[in-house]
Amino acid sequence: MRSPLILAVIVCLAGVASAQSTKQVPPPANLKTPPATAAKKTFTIQSVVIKRGTGTVHPKVTDTVTVNYTGWTTDGKTFDTTSGGEPATLGLNEVITGWTEGLQLMVEGETRRFWIPEQLAYRGRREPYGTLVFDIELISIKK
Numbered sequence: 001m002r003s004p005l006i007l008a009v010i011v012c013l014a015g016v017a018s019a020q021s022t023k024q025v026p027p028p029a030n031l032k033t034p035p036a037t038a039a040k041k042t043f044t045i046q047s048v049v050i051k052r053g054t055g056t057v058h059p060k061v062t063d064t065v066t067v068n069y070t071g072w073t074t075d076g077k078t079f080d081t082t083s084g085g086e087p088a089t090l091g092l093n094e095v096i097t098g099w100t101e102g103l104q105l106m107v108e109g110e111t112r113r114f115w116i117p118e119q120l121a122y123r124g125r126r127e128p129y130g131t132l133v134f135d136i137e138l139i140s141i142k143k
Contacts, residue, residue, distance in 0.1 A: 027076035053110030059141045068137040111137040
């Protein structure tokens with residue numbers, strides 16, 4: 001049986017290896033501040049449509065979505081991406097609150113950039129901290 005200290009070191013090293021292996025995607029120019037034209041779902045989530053979708057149905061909280069995405073910190077560091085890999089399939093009720101709220105604005109085929117404040121992301125419980133910026137392409141919705 002391993003000691004708690006050894007387990008903590010293993011978990012920490014695994015997190016560092018994971019963070020170092022994230023493919024860096026060039027960030028868009030406007031990460032720190034959403035443009036004045038950014039739509040607001042609430043007073044805290046802002047978004048801009050990068051590419052209009054072809055669908056007409058918006059996902060609901062109980063739906064599963066398939067997406068391509070890239071997430072950056074506001075200093076331009078990529079912390080997660082599906083770029084160069086397979087799209088992700090996720091339940092809207094299983095992701096951070098900012099994604100749950102934001103994806104419900106989208107339709108299939110749409111790509112949107114979201115600025116998600118820390119309280120609707122990881123809530124200061126894990127890295128990355130602060131506002132996160134995501135480009136999300138909604139590929140499909142499964143009811």
